[in-house]
Structure formats: structure tokens, C-alpha cells
Amino acid sequence: MEYEADVIVVGAGLSGLIAAREVGKAGYSAVILEANDRVGGRILTEEVIAGMPLELGAQWIGDTHHRMFTLADELGVETFAQFEDGETTYEINGPVQREEQFQRENADELGELTRVLATIDEFCEQINVEEPWLSQNAAEWDKITAGAWLDAQGLGPTARTMIEICTVGILAVPTHEVSFLDLLYNVAVCGVTAELLAESEGGAQTTRFVGGTSEIPKRLAASLGDAIVLGAQVQTIEYKDGPTSSVKVICRNGVVAHGRQVVVALAPTLAGRITYVPPLPGIRDQLTQRMPQASAVKVFAIYDEPFWRADGLNGQLISDLGPARMSNDSCIADGDVGVILAFLEGEQARTFGRLPQDELHRLVTEELARHFGPRAAKPELVVSGEWANRPFTRGCYNANMGPYVWTNFGSALAAPIGPIKWGATETATSWSAYMEGAVQAGQRAASEAIDAMS
Ligand SMILES: Cc1cc2nc3c(=O)[nH]c(=O)nc-3n(C[C@H](O)[C@H](O)[C@H](O)COP(=O)(O)OP(=O)(O)OC[C@H]3O[C@@H](n4cnc5c(N)ncnc54)[C@H](O)[C@@H]3O)c2cc1C
Known part of the structure; x- marks a missing residue:
């Protein structure tokens, strides 16, 4: 010993x-x-169904994750592209809408959101990622919460909700729990807001590993x-x-x-x-x-096929009703099985994540049905991954x-x-x-x- x-x-x-x-x-x-x-x-891949790896932990890499691409190459682990064709569905301050309609009806507020994201990007240029505490304005940005700063930007309710959901999707805690400097640091170490939030080229979630992470x-x-x-x-x-x-x-x-x-x-x-x-x-x-450590729970709903794709949907939802605030198409490459991954982050993970598993799974399934139709109400299996109870992790991400x-x-x-x-x-x-x-x-x-x- x-x-x-x-x-x-x-x-x-x-x-x-x-x-x-x-x-x-x-x-x-x-x-x-x-x-x-x-x-x-x-990192924890579990094969709950034979040949169907589910990522209870880390799942994606993005185009600028050069060290991870090199590592995968050296180890002979192949990658595949995240599926993202089709529309996202939105449930913000009202019933579920498809992307095109949501963007049309909320064009003004989404414009405001773009303005605020551009300001964040501008501030990030001042962040010294090696020594964030020495950044210009560090003292000013560190004494307020990210939530307080966002509240002060004059955003309409839809735009404010959207940025809260997207930010909690990264930090897995409410924006009033972190300093504004911490938010800027989290964006700056990744590049710009678009790299973090976008799933398309340059985003953090473009690529997965064959066989599981x-x-x-x-x-x-x-x-x-x-x-x-x-x-x-x-x-x-x-x-x-x-x-x-x-x-x-x-x-x-x-x-x-x-x-x-x-x-x-x-x-x-x-x-x-x-x-x-x-x-x-x-x-x-x-x-x-x-x-x-922050708070996140992943819930996977598994279906006989990815039926939402035929409806022109990409499996992504954004909701202020929940329990999940976001979701993704989580099918494996070339597989027939349909998998939607619903994310509970921050307060959602702390409240809904502590419910008995059956109840959590029922509520998530009901939400998926609101977004992707009645077939989503009948998954073959629901699997969730919780991290606060794991003694050697105690929360994530x-x-x-x-x-x-x-x-x-x-x-x-x-x-x-x-x-x-x-x-x-x-x-x-x-x-x-x-x-x-x-x-x-x-x-x-x-x-x-x-x-x-x-
Ligand atoms: C649900 C979830 C989803 C995520 N999604 C993504 C994603 O899509 N893309 C991405 O890039 N990242 C993602 N991440 C984050 C990513 O998993 C982590 O950044 C990364 O794996 C952290 O690795 P680490 O070695 O720094 O820490 P850890 O993986 O936490 O490793 C620490 C190790 O130390 C061990 N340990 C703890 N205490 C002791 C002790 N006292 N003695 C000995 N050993 C101890 C632990 O068991 C563990 O094995 C996700 C994480 C989670 C949990």
C-alpha cells in the first residue's frame, strides 16, 4: 500500500x-x-441500452477546442458532428412558438439582446485571463453580480429572460450568484459570447465522440x-x-x-x-x-426514432416554464434511436432535480410534449444524471x-x-x-x- x-x-x-x-x-x-x-x-458515459452511450457528464467539444481534437486523434477516438438542422422552439412569456415566428414577433427585443451581447464582448477584450483581478475595471465589475448588471441594461422581459436562460446554461447558477467579473472571465476564456452560446461553427457544442466521451x-x-x-x-x-x-x-x-x-x-x-x-x-x-460547485442535472428521453426531425425541428427548446430551460438532440451518429437531452441548471436543478425521479421524469416528458408534440409524451425510457450527490464531484459543471x-x-x-x-x-x-x-x-x-x- x-x-x-x-x-x-x-x-x-x-x-x-x-x-x-x-x-x-x-x-x-x-x-x-x-x-x-x-x-x-x-466525464461519464453510460450504456444504459446496448450500443447507446449516454453522456451523463461531458458531451461536446467545439471547433476551437484544439487540445481535445489533438488528444482524440492521438488516442484514436473518432468524432461526429452535432445534429442541428431545423428550428428551435421557444416558450418565453407565453405558449410554445417555433423559431421563425418567435424571432419575427420579438425582433425588437432580440435586437436589444444583440446589443447587450456586443457590450459584453467589448468588456471581455479588457479581461486579463491569466490574472482577471488585474483587469481594467476589475474592482468595479467584481463588486456587482452579473444579474444586477443584466437587470440594469434596460432589456424587455423576453430579452432579459433569454439572456438569463443562456447564461445559466453556461454557469449553471443564477446570474445573481456570480460576480459580473466572473461572467466576463467565463466568456473571455472561451473567446466571445457567440463562441459560447452558438451551436453552429465556432460554438462550444459542435462535435461529439464516437463510442462516448x-x-x-x-x-x-x-x-x-x-x-x-x-x-x-x-x-x-x-x-x-x-x-x-x-x-x-x-x-x-x-x-x-x-x-x-x-x-x-x-x-x-x-x-x-x-x-x-x-x-x-x-x-x-x-x-x-x-x-x-454549480448545479446541473441532465435528463435523457429515449424514443424509437428522432421523430422531431421530420417536423423540421432540431430538438432544441428554450423555456422559461421548465422544468428544463434548454434541450438538445442527443442521438448518436447513424443511430435509429431518438434521444432528447433536457438540461436542468441552476435553480431548476436544485428544485426539480431533488424531486423523486419518477416525478421529475414525468414533468420533463410533459414539457417535451409541449415542444415536440404528443409522441414526445411517450418515451421508451428516461434516464437522468445528477452530480451534487456524487461525493467526489459535488456539483457541476x-x-x-x-x-x-x-x-x-x-x-x-x-x-x-x-x-x-x-x-x-x-x-x-x-x-x-x-x-x-x-x-x-x-x-x-x-x-x-x-x-x-x-
Ligand atoms: C453533466 C456535465 C456536463 C458537462 N458537459 C460538458 C461538455 O459538453 N463539454 C465540456 O467540454 N465539458 C463539459 N463538462 C465539464 C467537464 O466534464 C469538466 O470540465 C472536466 O471533465 C473536468 O475535469 P477535471 O479533471 O478538471 O476534474 P474532474 O473530472 O472533476 O476530476 C477530478 C477527479 O478527482 C477525483 N477526486 C475527488 N476528490 C478526490 C480525493 N480527495 N482524492 C482522490 N481523488 C479525488 C474525482 O473522483 C475525479 O475523478 C460537463 C460536466 C458535467 C458534470
């Missing part, structure tokens, strides 16, 4: 797996300690051989800084690993639950006290920051503390919150550990 390696990696999510791989490529040894009985963390962590893990210890929940990290820095990592089940450096590749709130000896500086602990967190504590997010380096997507400066960010953060944390040993 004792391991020894140059670098001990905590967490076999994508970030930790990548960090271990980079350490190996540089000629050093790595051991990964993973609390769960599987690798992948927030879990193929990526599974194949990465296979390439690392026996360097991964499952069921090893890290409880304590003892560390010594200086020219002969060292770490001793102790797990709940008695496993102990000794190394020169440690990469902690966990969401900040989970990293904050580990005991560090000596204790970490106050700023780091106060940061992890203030970075909660990622962590977020309320007012004053970036400016008062942000500098402690990724800064190494002696031999401790911080991985996980939350510490990325490109596509943070996404798999792309997890890869970038894993590479950065590994290179910090390698530099310290060279």
Missing part, C-alpha cells in the same frame, strides 16, 4: 490523467491516486499502465518546501504515496477538503471556502465566484505552494470549465512540477 514516484497526482479526471502523461513524457515517474472506482471524473479518459488511463490507484481518497498531504522538497500523500484507505511534487487535480472546493500539513496560507483556504472573490482571493487559484501544483479545469486560462480547460490545466500543472525538479 506504499507508492513512490517523482510526482503524485491527486484525481484521475481528465486534468490529472493529462498531468501524469506529461510527467511521463518528460522522463519522470507519476502515480495517480483516485478516490472513485473509475477514471474520468466529470469516456473513451478519452479510458484510453488515456490504459496508456498510463499501472500508475493509477483507484479507491484511494486522498485525506492528507504533508509537504516540505526548499531545495529537497518532498510530499507524503495519505489516503483514507491506508494507501500512502511519497514523491517530490504533487499535482492536485480537483475542483477547488474538493481540494479544500484535504488536510495540508503545514496548513496552506489563509488566502488559499479562504478561496476554496468561496468556490462552490464547474465552480463559480460570487462578488469580491476574484479580486480578493483569485491570485491563489493556480499559484503553486511549494511542491503543490494545482490542476483541474477551474484553473485553466483557456476554456476553463470545459474538457479543453482540464487538458490545459493538467499540462500547465505538470510543467510547473517538471520545472521544479529540473
Whole structure:
């Protein structure tokens, strides 16, 4: 139950797996300690029906997720394009309308929305993604919530609702829960608002993986051989800084690993639950006290065929009634089976996500029938994926920051503390919150550990 390696990696999510791989490529040894009985963390493909992988966790990559495309290529995982032909349906301040009618009737308000998104893009140009707290206007933007800023833009009710739904679709918390600086940072690390919100070229949700996203962590893990210890929940990290820095990592089940450096590749709130000896500086602990995981639940409704496509619909809904505020066509490439994925995010996940599963599934199915017709009322199966109850994730998609967190504590997010380096997507400066960010953060944390040993 004792391991020894140059670098001990905590967490076999994508970030930790990548960090271990980079350490190996540089000629050093790595051991990964993973609390769960599987690798992948927030990536979780489940084959509920044979040949029908469902992505309970991460599902898509976008055109600018270059690290993920390269990784998939290296691992031999093929990709396919997200289906998006047809109209979206809208249920905002009234009954369900198809896209063409909704856009015609709300042209003025949608114009206002475009103006506000352009302002956000303009502000994002001022965001320093490496050190957001040093951005021009950081203090001003960090003391108000994103919701308060949006409320002050003079948007009509439809436009305000639309931007709330789309923003909660990214952050998975209400806009009044994050600072405006945090919203700008989340957009800036991805490019511009269109990259985040659009599903078309350049968006974050253009491409999926054949066989399921879990193929990526599974194949990465296979390439690392026996360097991964499952069921090893890290409880304590003892560390010594200086020219002969060292770490001793102790797990709940008695496993102990000794190394020169440690990469902690966990969401900040989970990293904050580990005991560090000596204790970490106050700023780091106060940061992890203030970075909660967001709230999202995915609900898949499975049908004998994707019947909505024949009606000229793309399977996407936007609704202020719910329970789901958004949905997607989630069929696999070349499959006959129809799958709609409904998203519950922020408050929707917290209220409806806590209902008994049968009731949640009934309410989601009723909503799908309002948008896609009576056939949607009779799915063959409904499957949902919840994350707050999973002890080694405790919410998703990622962590977020309320007012004053970036400016008062942000500098402690990724800064190494002696031999401790911080991985996980939350510490990325490109596509943070996404798999792309997890890869970038894993590479950065590994290179910090390698530099310290060279
Ligand atoms: C429902 C959902 C949908 C998503 N959709 C997308 C999407 O479509 N596209 C996209 O790019 N991203 C998406 N994401 C986000 C993406 O999954 C994450 O950004 C990424 O997987 C994070 O990887 P990570 O390695 O940083 O963290 P994690 O995956 O959280 O890995 C951390 C690992 O550490 C382990 N661990 C926790 N505590 C301990 C401990 N004390 N000791 C040892 N091990 C521990 C965990 O079990 C886990 O394996 C989604 C996430 C979810 C949950």
C-alpha cells in the first residue's frame, strides 16, 4: 500500500490523467491516486441500452477546442458532428412558438439582446485571463453580480429572460450568484459570447465522440499502465518546501504515496477538503471556502426514432416554464434511436432535480410534449444524471465566484505552494470549465512540477 514516484497526482479526471502523461513524457515517474472506482471524473458515459452511450457528464467539444481534437486523434477516438438542422422552439412569456415566428414577433427585443451581447464582448477584450483581478475595471465589475448588471441594461422581459436562460446554461447558477467579473472571465476564456452560446461553427457544442466521451479518459488511463490507484481518497498531504522538497500523500484507505511534487487535480472546493500539513496560507483556504460547485442535472428521453426531425425541428427548446430551460438532440451518429437531452441548471436543478425521479421524469416528458408534440409524451425510457450527490464531484459543471472573490482571493487559484501544483479545469486560462480547460490545466500543472525538479 506504499507508492513512490517523482510526482503524485491527486484525481484521475481528465486534468490529472493529462498531468501524469506529461510527467511521463518528460522522463519522470507519476502515480495517480483516485478516490472513485473509475477514471474520468466529470466525464461519464453510460450504456444504459446496448450500443447507446449516454453522456451523463461531458458531451461536446467545439471547433476551437484544439487540445481535445489533438488528444482524440492521438488516442484514436473518432468524432461526429452535432445534429442541428431545423428550428428551435421557444416558450418565453407565453405558449410554445417555433423559431421563425418567435424571432419575427420579438425582433425588437432580440435586437436589444444583440446589443447587450456586443457590450459584453467589448468588456471581455479588457479581461486579463491569466490574472482577471488585474483587469481594467476589475474592482468595479467584481463588486456587482452579473444579474444586477443584466437587470440594469434596460432589456424587455423576453430579452432579459433569454439572456438569463443562456447564461445559466453556461454557469449553471443564477446570474445573481456570480460576480459580473466572473461572467466576463467565463466568456473571455472561451473567446466571445457567440463562441459560447452558438451551436453552429465556432460554438462550444459542435462535435461529439464516437463510442462516448469516456473513451478519452479510458484510453488515456490504459496508456498510463499501472500508475493509477483507484479507491484511494486522498485525506492528507504533508509537504516540505526548499531545495529537497518532498510530499507524503495519505489516503483514507491506508494507501500512502511519497514523491517530490504533487499535482492536485480537483475542483477547488474538493481540494479544500484535504488536510495540508503545514496548513496552506489563509488566502488559499479562504478561496476554496468561496468556490462552490454549480448545479446541473441532465435528463435523457429515449424514443424509437428522432421523430422531431421530420417536423423540421432540431430538438432544441428554450423555456422559461421548465422544468428544463434548454434541450438538445442527443442521438448518436447513424443511430435509429431518438434521444432528447433536457438540461436542468441552476435553480431548476436544485428544485426539480431533488424531486423523486419518477416525478421529475414525468414533468420533463410533459414539457417535451409541449415542444415536440404528443409522441414526445411517450418515451421508451428516461434516464437522468445528477452530480451534487456524487461525493467526489459535488456539483457541476464547474465552480463559480460570487462578488469580491476574484479580486480578493483569485491570485491563489493556480499559484503553486511549494511542491503543490494545482490542476483541474477551474484553473485553466483557456476554456476553463470545459474538457479543453482540464487538458490545459493538467499540462500547465505538470510543467510547473517538471520545472521544479529540473
Ligand atoms: C453533466 C456535465 C456536463 C458537462 N458537459 C460538458 C461538455 O459538453 N463539454 C465540456 O467540454 N465539458 C463539459 N463538462 C465539464 C467537464 O466534464 C469538466 O470540465 C472536466 O471533465 C473536468 O475535469 P477535471 O479533471 O478538471 O476534474 P474532474 O473530472 O472533476 O476530476 C477530478 C477527479 O478527482 C477525483 N477526486 C475527488 N476528490 C478526490 C480525493 N480527495 N482524492 C482522490 N481523488 C479525488 C474525482 O473522483 C475525479 O475523478 C460537463 C460536466 C458535467 C458534470
